[in-house]
Amino acid sequence: MSDDNNLPNRPTVRHSKQQIPPLYCDATNLSTNPFGIKMIFGSTLVSDDAQLEIEDHVTIGMSAEHAAAFHRVLGDHLRAFVQAAGEIRGFPEFNDGGTAHSEMLASKIESSR
Numbered sequence: 001m002s003d004d005n006n007l008p009n010r011p012t013v014r015h016s017k018q019q020i021p022p023l024y025c026d027a028t029n030l031s032t033n034p035f036g037i038k039m040i041f042g043s044t045l046v047s048d049d050a051q052l053e054i055e056d057h058v059t060i061g062m063s064a065e066h067a068a069a070f071h072r073v074l075g076d077h078l079r080a081f082v083q084a085a086g087e088i089r090g091f092p093e094f095n096d097g098g099t100a101h102s103e104m105l106a107s108k109i110e111s112s113r
Contacts, residue, residue: 023043023058024043025043026044027042027043027054028040029042029056032064036061039059041060042056082095
């Protein structure tokens with residue numbers, strides 16, 4: 001059996017019992033508890049000075065370990081995006097390859113110990 005961090009490079013075959021509808025998300029709500037993380041993805045219906053109205057589309061829950069792996073893979077994809085397409089507007093922490101952001105997170109983790 002291989003270690004999760006060193007999985008063999010193998011083809012992946014995905015199956016779905018139903019057609020998965022494409023969703024666009026511009027609103028996310030995250031909550032955590034000692035057992036994992038819950039993410040609600042939705043889209044903005046109204047955004048003005050009077051109110052923010054969001055339509056929730058899907059809730060995804062996962063263990064903290066899965067969320068950490070997801071975070072790592074998402075970060076890898078964002079860094080690849082920056083290398084291929086240029087800056088992500090409004091998020092300079094990704095535009096340096098994530099170095100400054102990673103150092104800031106490591107510092108916060110270390111100071112909380």
